[in-house]
Amino acid sequence: MYKRIKRYGRGHVLIEATGDSLELFLNEALRNGVVFYDTRREDKVLYAGVRVKDYAKTREAARSTGVDARILRKSGLPFLMFRWGRRRGLIVGGVLIVAAVLVLSQFVLSVSVSGNTTLATQRVVDEADKLGIRPWMYRGALDVKKLEKQLAEVLPECTWVSVEERGTDILISIVEKALPPQVVFQGDLVADKAGRVEEIMVIQGVAKVSEGDTVREGQVLIEAETPVRVEPANPADPNAVSPDVNVSELPAAKGFVRGRTWYSAEVTLPLQESVIAVTGLQKNGWGIKAGERVIMITHERSPYQECFAERSLYRLFSWRNWHIPVEIIKMNYQETRAESISRTVEQALVMAEEQAQTELTALIPPDTQVLGKDSVVMLADDGFVRIRVQAEVFENLAVYTQ
Amino acid sequence: MPFKQWQRRIGETLDLPEDLFSGGPRITLVGFAVIMIEDFRRIISFSDERVIVTVGSGHVELWGKGLVLAELSPQEIEIKGEIHGLKLREEETCTKG
Numbered sequence: 389m390y391k392r393i394k395r396y397g398r399g400h401v402l403i404e405a406t407g408d409s410l411e412l413f414l415n416e417a418l419r420n421g422v423v424f425y426d427t428r429r430e431d432k433v434l435y436a437g438v439r440v441k442d443y444a445k446t447r448e449a450a451r452s453t454g455v456d457a458r459i460l461r462k463s464g465l466p467f468l469m470f471r472w473g474r475r476r477g478l479i480v481g482g483v484l485i486v487a488a489v490l491v492l493s494q495f496v497l498s499v500s501v502s503g504n505t506t507l508a509t510q511r512v513v514d515e516a517d518k519l520g521i522r523p524w525m526y527r528g529a530l531d532v533k534k535l536e537k538q539l540a541e542v543l544p545e546c547t548w549v550s551v552e553e554r555g556t557d558i559l560i561s562i563v564e565k566a567l568p569p570q571v572v573f574q575g576d577l578v579a580d581k582a583g584r585v586e587e588i589m590v591i592q593g594v595a596k597v598s599e600g601d602t603v604r605e606g607q608v609l610i611e612a613e614t615p616v617r618v619e620p621a622n623p624a625d626p627n628a629v630s631p632d633v634n635v636s637e638l639p640a641a642k643g644f645v646r647g648r649t650w651y652s653a654e655v656t657l658p659l660q661e662s663v664i665a666v667t668g669l670q671k672n673g674w675g676i677k678a679g680e681r682v683i684m685i686t687h688e689r690s691p692y693q694e695c696f697a698e699r700s701l702y703r704l705f706s707w708r709n710w711h712i713p714v715e716i717i718k719m720n721y722q723e724t725r726a727e728s729i730s731r732t733v734e735q736a737l738v739m740a741e742e743q744a745q746t747e748l749t750a751l752i753p754p755d756t757q758v759l760g761k762d763s764v765v766m767l768a769d770d771g772f773v774r775i776r777v778q779a780e781v782f783e784n785l786a787v788y789t790q
Numbered sequence: 791m792p793f794k795q796w797q798r799r800i801g802e803t804l805d806l807p808e809d810l811f812s813g814g815p816r817i818t819l820v821g822f823a824v825i826m827i828e829d830f831r832r833i834i835s836f837s838d839e840r841v842i843v844t845v846g847s848g849h850v851e852l853w854g855k856g857l858v859l860a861e862l863s864p865q866e867i868e869i870k871g872e873i874h875g876l877k878l879r880e881e882e883t884c885t886k887g
Binding site: 410411414415418419421423424425426427428429430436 | 832833834835836837838858859860861862863864
C-alpha cells in the first residue's frame with residue numbers, strides 16, 4: 389500500500405516496448421538505474437511501468453538496443469496536478485466558493501421568531517436589533533445567554549425567551565404570558581345566570597334589584613349612570629344627546645351582587661353494557677421503516693383477533709438536523725375481548741351518582757362556596773338508571789354586558 | 791589467507807547469518823506465488839512462462855504461468871505469478887530462451 393502511494397505521488401508512465409532484444413533493453417535500462425514495475429511480456433511486446441524521472445533513461449536504453457518504446461498511459465499526482473493546473477479558473481472558483489461559505493457562515497444571516505401568538509414578530513425583531521442581534525453581525529460576538537436575559541427584560545409580555553443559533557439563523561423562541569382577561573368597565577352590570585340575590589353593594593350606578601329578588605340571566609342588576617345631558621341644540625327635540633358626549637367614557641356601573649345559583653349534572657347508565665377489556669396478553673412486533681415503507685421482521689400481522697395496536701418508532705442515529713432515514717419500528721399488540729357487564733339497579737345508581745358528582749364538580753367554578761347538594765333519581769327502569777345531582781352555590785352574579 | 795576466507799572464518803566463529811559474509815545472491819520464495827532475488831546480475835530470458843536470471847556464479851531459472859516482474863530494480867527482482875518450478879545452476883553457459 390505504502391509503495392503504491394509512493395508511486396502515485398512520484399508519478400509513473402506505462403510504456404510499451406517492442407523489439408527482438410527486450411532482455412537486452414531491460415538489462416541496459418537497469419544498468420542506468422531504472423526501476424520497472426509490473427513488467428509483463430506478450431511475445432515481442434513488453435509492458436512496464438517506470439517512474440517519470442526514469443523515462444529519459446528508458447528511452448536511451450531503448451534507442452541503444454534497437455527497441456521501440458512509447459508511452460501508453462501517464463498516471464500519478466504530478467500528471468493530475470499538471471492537468472488541474474491548466475484549469476486554474478475552476479480551482480480558483482472552487483476555492484472562492486469554499487472561502488465564501490466559510491466567511492458567510494461566520495455571520496448571522498437571518499433572525500427568526502417562533503412561539504409568538506399576540507406579540508408582533510416585527511416587535512421582537514426590533515427589540516433584538518436594539519440589543520445587537522441583527523443580520524450581518526459576527527457570530528463569534530454573540531453571547532446567547534446574556535441576550536436571552538436582556539430580551540426577556542425588554543419583552544415583559546413573555547415569560548420565557550430563548551435565543552438559539554441554528555447555523556446562520558438566530559431563532560428567538562418565546563412563550564407569552566397568559567394574562568388574565570381584562571375587565572372592561574363599561575355599561576351596566578347584568579346577571580350572569582339565573583339566581584336569587586343575597587347581597588348587593590353599589591359603588592357606582594343605580595341598583596335595579598334588591599336582596600331577596602330572583603333574577604333571570606341577562607337581567608340588569610346595577611344600571612350605569614345616564615349620560616350627562618346638555619341643553620338640546622334643537623328645542624324641538626328635547627331627547628337629542630349632544631354628539632360631543634363620548635358614550636364609552638361615561639361612568640360604568642360598579643358594585644357587587646352575590647346570590648344563590650344552581651348547577652346540575654345528569655347521568656344515564658345502562659344496566660347491561662358491553663365493553664372492550666384488555667386481557668393482559670401482549671406481543672411486540674419489530675420491523676424496519678425506511679421512508680414510507682415498512683418491513684416487519686416479527687409479527688407482520690397482529691397475533692390476536694382483536695387487539696389494541698400501538699406503534700413506536702426509534703431512530704438509530706441522528707446528528708443535528710440529520711438522521712438516518714431508516715428507523716426501527718415496534719408494534720405493541722394488546723389482546724382485547726368484548727365483555728358484557730351487568731349491574732344491579734343499586735350498583736348502577738351508585739356508579740351513576742359518582743359520575744354525576746364528578747361532572748358537577750367540573751361545572752362549578754373553583755373557590756365557589758357550595759351551600760348544599762342533593763341527588764334525584766329520575767329513572768330506574770327499562771334497563772337504564774338516570775340520576776341528576778344538583779348543587780346550590782353562593783357566587784357572584786354580576787358581569788358586564790360586554 | 792585471502793580476505794574472503796578471513797571473512798568467512800570470522801562469520802562462522804561469530805555464528806553470523808550466511809548471507810552477511812558469503813556475498814552471494816539471496817533468493818526468497820514466498821509460497822508458490824512470489825519469488826524475490828536479491829543481487830542478481832542480469833536477465834537472460836523473460837516471458838510469462840519462464841524467467842532466467844544470472845546470479846553470482848550461476849543462474850536461476852523458474853517456470854510457471856502468468857509470470858510478472860512486479861518490481862525490477864538494479865538490486866532486486868520480485869516475480870509474481872503461478873510458480874511451477876525453480877532450478878539453480880552454477881557455472882554453466884546459458885543461452886537466451
